[in-house]
Amino acid sequence: MNDRLQQLALFVRVVESGSFSKAAREFGLSQPSVSRAMAALERRLTVKLLVRTTRQVSATDAGEALLARARDALLAIDDAESAARGADRLSGVLRVALPPGYGAWRIVPLLPAFFARHPLLKIDLMMSDRYENLIAEGADLALRIGDLPDSSFVARKLESARRLFIAAPSYLARRGAPASLADLARHDLIGGPADPGDETWVGRRNGRIERQAVSPRIYSRSAAGVVACAVAGLGVASASSWMCADALASGEVVEILTDYALDLVPAYVVFPAGRRPSQRARAFSDYLEQALAAIGEEKGSSADLEKPASRSSRSLPPHPLRNA
Incomplete structure (x- = not known):
């Protein structure tokens, strides 16, 4: 230069x-x-x-x-x-801001195939549960979890996952399993990034919406912390299928209150406002959309994941949102 x-x-x-x-x-x-x-x-x-x-x-x-x-x-x-090098020869550094949990569980496993397409490209994974100013931090794009309030930031929805209630077998053996949302009032609860300042958990059962006032005994600002607390037997947690899949598969936690349906957790790719996305950022966003769509197709009609939506305009919040 x-x-x-x-x-x-x-x-x-x-x-x-x-x-x-x-x-x-x-x-x-x-x-x-x-x-x-x-x-x-x-x-x-x-x-x-x-x-x-x-x-x-x-x-x-x-x-x-x-x-x-x-x-x-x-x-x-x-x-x-x-353009001179060709679409398959992107180079330079792509800076991606993303939550650690979603990044580790969903995005990192997709990187080998992306690197195979673009062997000259480098990626800086700016993993943090805090939502920084993307432009100030130099990010080319961000992956955000949860509903995005309106703003000037443009986003594309990638996919959605189920949210479910989980607890460790050791905790359930000690305290018993809740049979209804109201039973949570008698249990130790684990709050997470989806719940800051929110003292009500909501679920749908038999077509009816139920609400339960909660006061978590322990609160974690990271998704990984929520799962770790549940695995340790500290109480009942609400988690997306992304963040608790491994713990469920290993039996460290089990799903409870399975007759309740909770809101889906969406994931978005977000571009900083005020500048056109680079070709690197556009290529990575397109790749993620395609790769996650393929995963959704492999799962077929699985209730755990919703297939990525078509491109949509949403926005980056000026304050922290939920992390899955």
Whole structure:
């Protein structure tokens, strides 16, 4: 990358991340090197582009004008190079933000086939149960679990899974198995990312909706933590079939209250607002849609998974949502 292109690329990431040090880490440079590059860019354009405070770096009006055009120019160059190489020779780094549980259970097993198609591509799996600002963190796309409130972020639904009640055999032997949602009032409960601030669990039985006020004895901010607590015999949990499939298969937990139907848990691929997705991001999204659809077809009419929906516009929430 020549100096002018690198300056523009650094400028974009400095503004998006609000930090010289973050941009430096992403490009493998020192912070002083990034500062010098930004100073050189301002001298070349004879205009002030950045405003620094003790907390962050932001763009001036001139910087904002440059930002949109620089993004488009860099993406156009990237797409042009990808087109020249061919669709099967994508290169560079694809940064994907995703929840650890869903990533480990559903996405990582699909990566070998994707790498076989694109041997020059690298992937940075930004696994976190926290929902970060995708642009600030430099993500090309994100995988999100749960219903997405309206916003300017565009998303495509990939698939849905059943949510079910689970508990360890040791816990059930000690406390007995609940026969109804109301029985949960007498049990230890495990809350998870789907339940922050929600003190009511809802299920449908015999065509009727039932609600039960709950007060979890233990709460985990991660899906893996919910399953681990259930396996340890700490109580009854509500979990998606994605996150508890292995524990169910091994017998570490069993499904209970099986006559209740709970809301499906959807999974979406989400693109950052304000910029066109790169060819790498589009290729990965298309691949996931196809691969997950194939899994759904193999399962046939299984109640555990719903086949991926056709492309739909939804949005990324400004705050944490549920993780499966």
